[in-house]
Amino acid sequence: MTQPEPIILELNADQGCTEIESLCMNCHENGTTRLLLTKIPYFREVVIMAFECPHCGFKNNEVQSASEISETGVHCTCQIKNARDLSRQVLKAETATAKIVELDFEIPAGAQRGVLTTIEGILTQAIDGLSLEQPIRKHMDEELYNKIQSVIDKLTAFRDAKEPFTFTLDDPTGNSFLENLNAPAVDPQLEIRHYVRTKEQNEALGVVAAENPEAEKEQKDKENMNIDVDEVMHFDASCPSCKGPCSTRMHLLNIPHFKEVVIMATTCDQCGYKSNEVKSGGAIAPKGKLITLKMTDVEDLSRDILKSETCALKIPEINLELTYGTLGGRFTTVEGLLDQIYDELDTKTPFTKGDSVTEDRKHKFADFLSKLDEVKEMKREFTLILDDPLANSYLQNLYAPDPDPNMTIEEYERTFQQNEDFGINDMVVENYNEKGEKVKTKVEQQKKTEEATK
Numbered sequence: 001m002t003q004p005e006p007i008i009l010e011l012n013a014d015q016g017c018t019e020i021e022s023l024c025m026n027c028h029e030n031g032t033t034r035l036l037l038t039k040i041p042y043f044r045e046v047v048i049m050a051f052e053c054p055h056c057g058f059k060n061n062e063v064q065s066a067s068e069i070s071e072t073g074v075h076c077t078c079q080i081k082n083a084r085d086l087s088r089q090v091l092k093a094e095t096a097t098a099k100i101v102e103l104d105f106e107i108p109a110g111a112q113r114g115v116l117t118t119i120e121g122i123l124t125q126a127i128d129g130l131s132l133e134q135p136i137r138k139h140m141d142e143e144l145y146n147k148i149q150s151v152i153d154k155l156t157a158f159r160d161a162k163e164p165f166t167f168t169l170d171d172p173t174g175n176s177f178l179e180n181l182n183a184p185a186v187d188p189q190l191e192i193r194h195y196v197r198t199k200e201q202n203e204a205l206g207v208v209a210a211e212n213p214e215a216e217k218e219q220k221d222k223e224n225m226n227i228d229v230d231e232v233m234h235f236d237a238s239c240p241s242c243k244g245p246c247s248t249r250m251h252l253l254n255i256p257h258f259k260e261v262v263i264m265a266t267t268c269d270q271c272g273y274k275s276n277e278v279k280s281g282g283a284i285a286p287k288g289k290l291i292t293l294k295m296t297d298v299e300d301l302s303r304d305i306l307k308s309e310t311c312a313l314k315i316p317e318i319n320l321e322l323t324y325g326t327l328g329g330r331f332t333t334v335e336g337l338l339d340q341i342y343d344e345l346d347t348k349t350p351f352t353k354g355d356s357v358t359e360d361r362k363h364k365f366a367d368f369l370s371k372l373d374e375v376k377e378m379k380r381e382f383t384l385i386l387d388d389p390l391a392n393s394y395l396q397n398l399y400a401p402d403p404d405p406n407m408t409i410e411e412y413e414r415t416f417q418q419n420e421d422f423g424i425n426d427m428v429v430e431n432y433n434e435k436g437e438k439v440k441t442k443v444e445q446q447k448k449t450e451e452a453t454k
Contacts, residue, residue, distance in 0.1 A: 029060070086161055090122060305386075308393045
């Protein structure tokens with residue numbers, strides 16, 4: 001049986017495009033739209049569209065994402081302090097919302113088409129859009145003109161790097177990016193946070209159907225099913241690589257000297273794609289956990305490691321730092337995890353390869369990958385640090401149940417911000433009756449009585 005031809009091909013000079021006749025919205029005559037479905041190296045699948053009308057000369061172009069919607073949304077916050085920061089590349093999807101915090105100026109989702117530009121380019125486009133009808137406003141409504149002009153003047157000052165400001169980019173699809181100028185090291189001016197979409201956001205993106213009480217009841221019944229420890233459950237899914245049908249397996253695993261976890265593995269028979277993810281079970285630990293291992297021997301690479309989706313990873317010797325949520329949950333060996341990190345950085349990191357990247361940045365990133373390769377081949381000793389605020393990560397102790405001389409495990413109190421990020425501050429787990437109803441404490445009852453008597 002022959003394999004179907006892929007719809008989206010790698011970007012190359014010989015690749016053709018599809019031309020279709022379409023209506024010109026300027027003169028209402030027929031023009032030509034050219035479509036190119038391609039895969040940009042080290043990034044993802046996109047649809048490039050270009051329209052041209054031979055009658056009035058109107059031209060237009062647009063870029064849309066053709067890749068799957070990520071499991072989580074992304075929120076980027078960047079402190080813009082100088083002209084160098086204004087040159088940061090931005091991939092802003094049509095579903096993304098950009099905001100200038102100091103002005104409370106927001107470019108809502110859908111207001112601009114998907115575009116690959118810079119922060120300076122976004123500011124310039126916003127200034128041009130606001131300035132478009134200013135001469136008319138000056139004569140029709142001078143008060144409105146003055147208000148908009150003050151915003152334009154402020155945006156111009158930001159664009160010319162005369163004043164610092166905070167730029168945020170929020171995309172529920174997770175398909176937008178903001179360049180890290182210090183990659184692969186952590187950028188102190190850039191904060192990237194991944195979050196779980198709300199039900200309303202999923203419905204707006206078409207990820208889930210509208211509310212259906214019967215379907216929700218059926219889903220709850222499935223969620224309440226008990227899974228036997230020795231049972232492997234199978235689910236039908238679609239392959240993230242070729243979009244064909246594939247199978248996902250789920251299994252409960254009890255890790256010795258740790259806890260019970262859920263392992264999920266996806267395999268595609270058509271294209272050979274494989275992936276696995278680990279979800280930790282049980283209650284949230286009262287304290288976070290910091291695991292430090294001094295890697296001194298090749299045998300250390302074979303240690304089992306469970307890196308949860310809430311775990312940050314550091315290797316200080318090569319300035320490698322993965323923030324919370326990077327790579328998701330993984331249950332593998334130290335060697336396997338380092339291989340995955342190398343592959344992700346080498347093949348999927350945006351703004352590190354291509355014509356738009358400077359030679360200095362290319363050499364810097366290549367030098368970092370060379371150091372990472374030495375680490376995963378154990379050509380140099382290094383320190384592996386796992387920092388998990390929810391204590392859901394595990395690193396095998398080869399001397400168990402005795403202490404490991406090269407490994408230290410520390411427990412620490414989570415900060416308020418960490419509890420806030422994981423939603424712990426809003427959890428109420430005390431003072432409930434058997435029916436799950438909240439029972440007022442004596443303090444709450446006394447406060448209510450005092451308010452009633454006032």
